[in-house]
Amino acid sequence: KSAVIILDTTYFSRTFGVMLFQDASSGKILYRKFVKNETNRDYLDGLRYIAERGTMIKAVVCDGHVGLLQSIHFCPVQMCQFHQFQIVRRLLTNNPHLPAGVELLALMRRMFSMRKEEFITAFDKWCEKWKEFLAERTLLISGKTTYTHRRLRTARRSVKTHLPWLYTCEEHPDIQIPNTTNLLEGFNSQLKRALHNHNGLNEANKKKFIDGLINTKK
Template sequence: MLDGTYFNGWCVLIAFNGQHVIDWQWCDTEKKIAWQALLERIPAPKIAIIDGGTGLRSALKDSWPSTRVQRCYFHIFRNIRRELTYQPRLPAGKELAALTSALMKVRTQEEAASWVREYARWEARWDEFLRHRTYARTGQERPSSVPQTSQWWYTHQRLRRARNIYRRLIKDKCLFTWLETTLQPDSGQKVHRTTSPLEGGPNKAIKDLLRFHRGLPEAHARTAVDWLLDSLTEFPREPWTLVSPEHFNPPRKQAVNEETDTPPTYDNHFSWEDGNGLQNGWGGRRHQ
């Protein structure tokens, strides 16, 4: 399982096998080069369960080309609902929402094949409807995603985006990878269809750690997260191996010379420029 979690302007990318943290990588965002730095340190597995970020997908193709991908069902559900909303008004949207709910209940390859057939029927049934166009007219409000120079746009854009999500998943064959028996691990470990064990495990532990220890300096917070993730690996390092001589004798902070390093306006001497002294004349009060 591969996922990233954010805090205080940082992102930590985590590889997790369902039981232990394998490795992690610090970065600012989940971009391709950051994911590659992590993936290239790990032997390619049979299956990678991901949330669908473009940077990670691109890194997988380059670093783990033989690894099959399983898209997280929770993220699929969330992405589809974002386009359809939880109460779609159009019949096509209601049917696709029902198909999305049915997808969450698929447990066997036979049920998966049946779901794909039902989805194909949905596409065929609503293909002409999804081709409807709206033509620009004076004073007509257009969607924010449509350029001002466009003379027309597809009327049901959000439905089309939801359809394209499923089209891409089926084309890339990453919707039912978790059901393929030839890809089951030799250890008998269960192949998950979501990244929930990672979200509820290491990611939650990081958020809890930082919430319980609010106010940690940035460097201290990162060290704490490193220590936490190391403790969640299969073979955590012995704490004393991380101690070096400079930890016993940390460098002293250089003392500030108040006479040379501090501006005179910050000390206790008298300065007319500060506005000190007697003031005559109008002091901001209204004259009666």
């Protein structure tokens, strides 16, 4: 059997989370691991576990851990476009004041319906248009200078860094790769809501409770 795998970790406290590996077409949870924090090694170990049990992994969809994106060589990898949008939105807020920010956020909103070449052309154009503006520096009291528009620069760098993985789904139309991790995010929200209603449980019982819910998705 073969599957496109969606990866994500959801946290129930600062040091207690569950890492899930979901079959993108059936919605089944193929593997889970309780974690204190997510590491690329844990994700890679989980993928190996699934492969060793006879599932051919056709592609992987995950959020933007660059180390993870770079370390999966055995199949195509899609960076969740919604996560990329969220990264930029967090940096620029929902209502950017600067025209450069307004334009970049508008482009990120259109990203979901754009083709790869179309997006790259528009993004390159934006980078060129605001190149000098983003290079502006501010003089600090100490006499040192710093970039004036640091959050915009960080947003630009994030898009540039993740660009190689943002449109993998378009490059492999035969595999039917989702462009977001939304299917798994939906299940994660369900888990959080259910646990919230049982917030008196200790960690061991929380794990049992979570496993019970995961078993309904197997």
